[in-house]
Amino acid sequence: MTTIDLNSDIGEGFSRWSLGDDEAMLGIVSSANIACGFHAGDARTMRGTVRTAVDREVTIGAHVSYRDLAGFGRRNMDVESADLVPEVIYQIGALQGIAASLGAKVRYVKPHGALYNTIVHDERQATDVVTAISEIDDSLVLLGLAGSTVLRIAEERGLPTAAEAFADRAYTPEGALVSRREAGSVLHDATEVADRMLQLVESGTLTAIDGSTITLRADSICVHGDSPGAEAMARAVRDRLTVAGVGISSFIGS
Template sequence: MTMDLNSDLGESFGRWELGDDEALLSIVTSANVACGFHAGDPTVLRRTCAAAVGNGVVIGAQVGYRDLAGFGRRFIDADPGELTNDVVYQIGALDAFARIAGDRVRYVKPHGALYNAIVHHEAQAAAVVEAVRLYDPELPVMGLPGSVWLRAAEQAGLRTIREAFADRAYTPEGTLVSRREPGAVLHDPREIADRCLRIAHGEPVSAIDGTPVHIRADSLCVHGDSPGAVQIAREVADHLGTSGVQIAPFVPRSGRRPSDHTR
């Protein structure tokens, strides 16, 4: 049994630093790297890609709304065509730095408000799908199980990766509890690790109201900006490993397809 462990990284900006990317890259197997729209700047993106490659961590493009001030956590009623172009722009920017580091972008994961919006928002989900399809239809996409986003991606022929959140509470319907609600973010490393093991084994976990909910996942996310993120990630990785669940990426760690080239 294997499970991918991912984290949102590269979210610092200029002199403003967020999270401990260096420590997390020594633990996780996939890095959702900011692309400069919700967080990150060119220097941060390049440094994060280089560190990911140095640690053998798979690089994913974490695309979001054009919202640095709100950290991409505010819904934007974007025109679908413009949203497609914004996502293509973000993937391309990160892919450039990934290639300089010796690898490439290997999957796409929406961020924050965009991630939550396309659980149900069909037009925006289709816009993001179109961006990935245009840029590289072989790129897997990551998202919430049962979302409009993953369904639209499957219909477009894209490979889909189901994601569960180690440090977030769920509603009985299997969606994320809003960060505005009490109890939305979990903090106890051992409790989180135990819950992740249940998810890895296909067992139900407790929703915010205590009812059991099944979360099917190929990858577990630890938010890099959460307090204690490094301790949480380490506890999850250690607990899964000692319980017989191998931590491994869902795509190869390195190597380009024969058609790949550095732009």
């Protein structure tokens, strides 16, 4: 049976401010990228999110970012290695501590926002992220964009990796994500998105924004939890795949 992981960015509230319907999303996805306090999230939010993920048997991942609460981690930053390495370690460690207090374990790391996009091509920052993960726990899987610099470096260093595709984002003909600044970068039609993800799982291809066909490796599919209608879109993707005989399960074995 063909299987695929569904992941979503979860726990992105802060203090009294909430974002997205985490309860609903954790009933749909198989892996949860939990914000670790630098772009969103705080200790209380992290603990509550981990507890719900455990209850729903959803795999827990650390969603690490630049230190950028005001910009939600989506502003480009040229962070020095002397800061970036320990700040990634700090975020992973915070989530590990909260997970341990609830009898759970962090299984993977997925960078967020601008950091995620930067390490697709930036050798130095990609190396910093891999170094941070390796130093705190080299059994953690790094989840990132297929064909990215960071996955290549991680594989060269012996760190386990998984590649993801984005259900609700458009792709360039080169296989990169279309910038959010460009029209058409974010997809909103749940039926279209679900059909695209079935195409990806069945053929390993997607239609790029210019109409060309690209080949894409994916161990996991991401639906952003903060997008309008995210729950409905995630449910549509899951339902479409399930009806087609595709199983939904974490990319990390039990």
